[in-house]
Amino acid sequence: MTDPILNVRNLTVDIPIGAGTLHAVRGIDFELNRGETLCIVGESGSGKSLTSLAIMGLLGKRLQVRADVLEFEGRDLRSMPPREMRALRGDRMAMIFQEPMTSLNPAYTIGDQLCEALRLHRKVSKAEAMTRAADLLGKVGITAAESRLRQFPHQLSGGLRQRVMIAMALMCEPDLIIADEPTTALDVTIQAQILRLLADLKREMNMALILVTHDLGVVARIADKVAVMYAGEIVESGSAKAIFDAPAHPYTRGLLNCIPVPGKTKPGEPLGSIPGIVPSLIGTVSGCAFRSRCELAVEACATTVPERSASGEHMYRCFHEPLKSEVA
Amino acid sequence: MTSTPAQTAESIVALSPGAMLRRRAFGHYGLLFGLAVLGLVFAAALFAPLLAEHSPYTQNLAARMKPPFWMAGADPSHLLGTDQLGRDYLARLLYGARISLLIGIVTAVISGLIGTTLGVAAGYFGGKVDLAVTFLINVRLAMPVVLVALAIVALFGGSLQIVILVLGFLLWDRFAVVMRSSVMQIRGLEYVNAARAIGCTTPRILLSEIMPNVVNNLIVVMTLEMAHAILLEAALSFLGLGVQPPTPSWGLMISEGKEMMLFQPWLITIPGIALFLLVLAINLLGDGLRDVTAPEAKG
Amino acid sequence: MLAFALKRLGLAVLVTITVSVISFSLLHLSGDPATAIAGENATEADIAAINEQYGFDRPLAEQYADWLWNAVQGDFGQSYYFKLPVAQLISDRLSVTMTLGVCAISFALLTAVPLGVLAAIRPNSLIDRVALFISVAGQAMPSFWFGLIMIVVFSIKFRLLPPSGSETWQHFIMPTIVLGYYAMPAIMRLTRAGMLEVLNADYIRTARAKGAGAARVLFKHALRNAIVPVVSLAAVQMGFMLGGSIVVESIFALHGAGYLAWESIGRHDLPTVQALILIFSCFYILFTLLSDLANAWLDPRIRVG
Numbered sequence: 001m002t003d004p005i006l007n008v009r010n011l012t013v014d015i016p017i018g019a020g021t022l023h024a025v026r027g028i029d030f031e032l033n034r035g036e037t038l039c040i041v042g043e044s045g046s047g048k049s050l051t052s053l054a055i056m057g058l059l060g061k062r063l064q065v066r067a068d069v070l071e072f073e074g075r076d077l078r079s080m081p082p083r084e085m086r087a088l089r090g091d092r093m094a095m096i097f098q099e100p101m102t103s104l105n106p107a108y109t110i111g112d113q114l115c116e117a118l119r120l121h122r123k124v125s126k127a128e129a130m131t132r133a134a135d136l137l138g139k140v141g142i143t144a145a146e147s148r149l150r151q152f153p154h155q156l157s158g159g160l161r162q163r164v165m166i167a168m169a170l171m172c173e174p175d176l177i178i179a180d181e182p183t184t185a186l187d188v189t190i191q192a193q194i195l196r197l198l199a200d201l202k203r204e205m206n207m208a209l210i211l212v213t214h215d216l217g218v219v220a221r222i223a224d225k226v227a228v229m230y231a232g233e234i235v236e237s238g239s240a241k242a243i244f245d246a247p248a249h250p251y252t253r254g255l256l257n258c259i260p261v262p263g264k265t266k267p268g269e270p271l272g273s274i275p276g277i278v279p280s281l282i283g284t285v286s287g288c289a290f291r292s293r294c295e296l297a298v299e300a301c302a303t304t305v306p307e308r309s310a311s312g313e314h315m316y317r318c319f320h321e322p323l324k325s326e327v328a
Numbered sequence: 329m330t331s332t333p334a335q336t337a338e339s340i341v342a343l344s345p346g347a348m349l350r351r352r353a354f355g356h357y358g359l360l361f362g363l364a365v366l367g368l369v370f371a372a373a374l375f376a377p378l379l380a381e382h383s384p385y386t387q388n389l390a391a392r393m394k395p396p397f398w399m400a401g402a403d404p405s406h407l408l409g410t411d412q413l414g415r416d417y418l419a420r421l422l423y424g425a426r427i428s429l430l431i432g433i434v435t436a437v438i439s440g441l442i443g444t445t446l447g448v449a450a451g452y453f454g455g456k457v458d459l460a461v462t463f464l465i466n467v468r469l470a471m472p473v474v475l476v477a478l479a480i481v482a483l484f485g486g487s488l489q490i491v492i493l494v495l496g497f498l499l500w501d502r503f504a505v506v507m508r509s510s511v512m513q514i515r516g517l518e519y520v521n522a523a524r525a526i527g528c529t530t531p532r533i534l535l536s537e538i539m540p541n542v543v544n545n546l547i548v549v550m551t552l553e554m555a556h557a558i559l560l561e562a563a564l565s566f567l568g569l570g571v572q573p574p575t576p577s578w579g580l581m582i583s584e585g586k587e588m589m590l591f592q593p594w595l596i597t598i599p600g601i602a603l604f605l606l607v608l609a610i611n612l613l614g615d616g617l618r619d620v621t622a623p624e625a626k627g
Numbered sequence: 628m629l630a631f632a633l634k635r636l637g638l639a640v641l642v643t644i645t646v647s648v649i650s651f652s653l654l655h656l657s658g659d660p661a662t663a664i665a666g667e668n669a670t671e672a673d674i675a676a677i678n679e680q681y682g683f684d685r686p687l688a689e690q691y692a693d694w695l696w697n698a699v700q701g702d703f704g705q706s707y708y709f710k711l712p713v714a715q716l717i718s719d720r721l722s723v724t725m726t727l728g729v730c731a732i733s734f735a736l737l738t739a740v741p742l743g744v745l746a747a748i749r750p751n752s753l754i755d756r757v758a759l760f761i762s763v764a765g766q767a768m769p770s771f772w773f774g775l776i777m778i779v780v781f782s783i784k785f786r787l788l789p790p791s792g793s794e795t796w797q798h799f800i801m802p803t804i805v806l807g808y809y810a811m812p813a814i815m816r817l818t819r820a821g822m823l824e825v826l827n828a829d830y831i832r833t834a835r836a837k838g839a840g841a842a843r844v845l846f847k848h849a850l851r852n853a854i855v856p857v858v859s860l861a862a863v864q865m866g867f868m869l870g871g872s873i874v875v876e877s878i879f880a881l882h883g884a885g886y887l888a889w890e891s892i893g894r895h896d897l898p899t900v901q902a903l904i905l906i907f908s909c910f911y912i913l914f915t916l917l918s919d920l921a922n923a924w925l926d927p928r929i930r931v932g
Contacts, residue, residue: 090838472870472907608767
């Protein structure tokens with residue numbers, strides 16, 4: 001059994017604001033093995049993006065990141081000096097962001113920016129870097145790579161820019177890629193292409209992939225493991241199959257209810273929704289954060305909620321037994 | 329990061345716009361300082377006859393070059409000393425405030441009228457009007473202001489009125505530029521179209537919909553140009569081609585004092601500091617007004 | 628692209644001509660140029676002779692057309708005072724003014740840009756407040772007063788720098804500072820605002836995610852984008868400085884075009900004044916065109932596609 005490539009235990013991110021401390025991420029645990037795809041699912045404000053930024057070490061000094069364990073390839077990220085962290089970033093672990101339209105520097109060519117990704121970590125000549133850049137552009141499905149290298153970001157469409165971002169992340173053949181909602185800002189048709197590209201590349205290069213998303217459709221396509229986040233916590237996690245077949249947590253069930261399924265959902269039927277809003281995470285937060293919106297809430301939910309196992313690796317945070325009923 | 333619903337909820341319980349404005353204004357040190365100093369200068373100018381024992385014009389050659397009260401050899405009846413013709417410096421300072429304020433305000437009003445009219449017309453009507461006004465603005469910007477002002481004053485004779493007129497007819501460019509872009513911004517907004525749709529006439533639209541929204545920009549530019557005019561007049565008078573002696577313009581006082589600036593440094597430091605403080609106050613007031621009325625525009 | 632450039636150029640020429648028309652009219656409308664040349668003790672006959680010789684009795688439009696025709700060929704007439712060709716007078720002095728202008732804008736950029744960057748990296752810190760204070764104070768200080776104070780302190784009290792003349796490079800130090808400091812506040816604020824905006828951009832985060840260090844992020848990625856409007860501003864400020872040079876040159880007795888302007892105005896030397904107004908406006912227009920070019924060169928979005 002090889003060691004996990006990424007090991008996270010009790011990761012918290014606190015943001016001091018005027019009215020107190022915002023506990024944006026409240027004790028996240030997960031493990032990721034080489035070649036696995038983990039999808040972190042949650043709505044806006046659940047803390048999923050902060051989690052990925054915290055792992056990459058890209059959060060500003062104001063945000064307090066703490067963890068019992070935060071290890072990448074066996075190395076402790078919590079106490080790592082900035083220079084070592086910079087060496088890791090972009091080399092062994094790389095990140096792809098949500099907004100391809102603004103994530104590339106408008107003043108430099110695509111080729112320049114791709115080469116920079118490589119030459120920051122390897123002693124290669126500009127020419128060698130350009131060759132590799134052209135290779136990778138081909139791999140991500142961009143034709144006429146030579147001329148694209150000389151172009152500027154504003155000359156490319158959103159879909160193409162995102163492919164460039166993916167190529168840029170791959171320049172040093174990282175072991176881990178974190179993709180933060182990489183397809184949210186793109187057209188639906190392009191989404192599918194980008195996802196397929198990510199899956200293929202991941203397989204080919206045996207990389208681990210963390211995909212942060214709010215779209216369960218994406219999860220269904222590509223995930224090995226799933227972690228469902230709500231209000232800064234992971235409320236359910238396990239293999240993709242387990243979660244989709246038998247969602248244990250009421251929130252997960254609510255999410256899955258929202259998706260119309262062709263064939264099953266009758267026309268004219270109202271789509272499911274989860275009433276209520278996310279509670280404030282400022283100051284002390286106790287009990288289950290979902291209880292204000294949960295049909296099954298009882299008094300005990302205001303106290304500490306246990307982490308339970310539905311079966312094997314499938315865990316969830318709730319007092320209630322997983323319902324055996326079919327979910328749409 | 330997207331704002332959480334919790335943070336959004338916080339903003340719903342914010343104060344009313346008026347209360348927010350007042351709170352911001354009182355917390356803004358620059359604004360308060362500017363207002364205070366400007367008030368002081370206004371008071372000094374207004375009450376000059378009461379505050380100064382002497383007239384700024386009376387010469388007293390027996391009491392020439394008396395130093396101000398904090399230096400040795402001072403004359404108690406002349407708190408800030410006297411100049412090379414024995415005129416009381418305090419009186420000249422106070423009456424000089426009148427000149428500076430007069431020039432600042434009247435010039436700003438004249439250039440404001442010209443520039444605002446041009447800018448609003450260009451912004452609202454667009455098309456050929458805009459082209460013509462933009463061309464005028466470019467012509468005005470291409471003119472070396474100091475040079476042209478100097479030349480005109482030299483040819484028509486230096487006096488307070490001429491200086492005010494010349495500056496007033498030269499310093500309208502920023503008004504035009506700012507008003508034009510403000511009006512263009514507002515013109516495209518929904519409620520103006522709505523007003524037009526219900527049949528409001530052009531002047532009515534201009535007055536009731538557009539002007540209230542550009543007024544705060546206008547005020548900010550006004551303060552800037554006031555300061556600009558004051559500095560320009562001082563420079564013109566310093567070069568001898570502005571207000572003429574014996575009028576107590578601060579710029580002129582510096583010019584008259586520069587021959588003796590080594591041994592009687594107060595002759596140039598006092599009016600210089602006065603100019604500096606007045607312009608500083610006006611600039612801080614303008615910046616403060618802009619920050620307070622449109623804090624999103626702040627850097 | 629070419630059509631656009633030609634249109635800009637055509638517009639620039641039109642603006643220049645309009646400026647010269649306005650100044651020509653103003654200068655000639657004010658009193659009698661003949662008296663200015665003839666002096667105070669001129670007789671009627673003298674004045675009539677001068678009027679005929681110089682053509683002052685012709686309609687204004689004709690005089691202007693004449694002047695313009697000569698001007699485009701480089702002949703700006705003769706100075707009433709020096710009895711020398713105006714073109715020669717100006718070209719002798721122009722190098723001093725240009726040197727002063729270049730030094731002044733360089734001084735302004737070299738002090739204001741770093742200050743602006745520092746202020747943006749640490750907003751609301753001590754350095755930010757100091758930079759803000761300098762910028763606010765700088766805009767309030769009359770340049771002629773600043774010049775005098777500098778002379779008192781550096782030339783007279785401490786005997787470090789020469790107060791007047793233009794022989795050596797030390798003669799240019801104080802004038803450079805006095806002319807340049809006025810441009811500092813605007814440049815610093817623009818740099819600061821631009822950097823603050825750019826540092827929040829997504830592509831900065833991408834650069835950090837690639838493993839770029841703080842210096843690289845700051846200069847190669849952030850400043851490179853934030854500096855674009857500053858270059859434009861600097862070019863335009865340079866144009867304004869030509870006008871401001873009048874005050875500075877007269878205080879420090881630098882024999883440049885600004886000083887010549889002041890002297891000529893005092894002497895009612897109309898041809899020289901007219902020519903100088905034209906030259907200054909041409910330079911201003913030239914600098915604005917340069918600033919547009921700089922903009923296009925620095926920002927690929929304008930340049931390509």
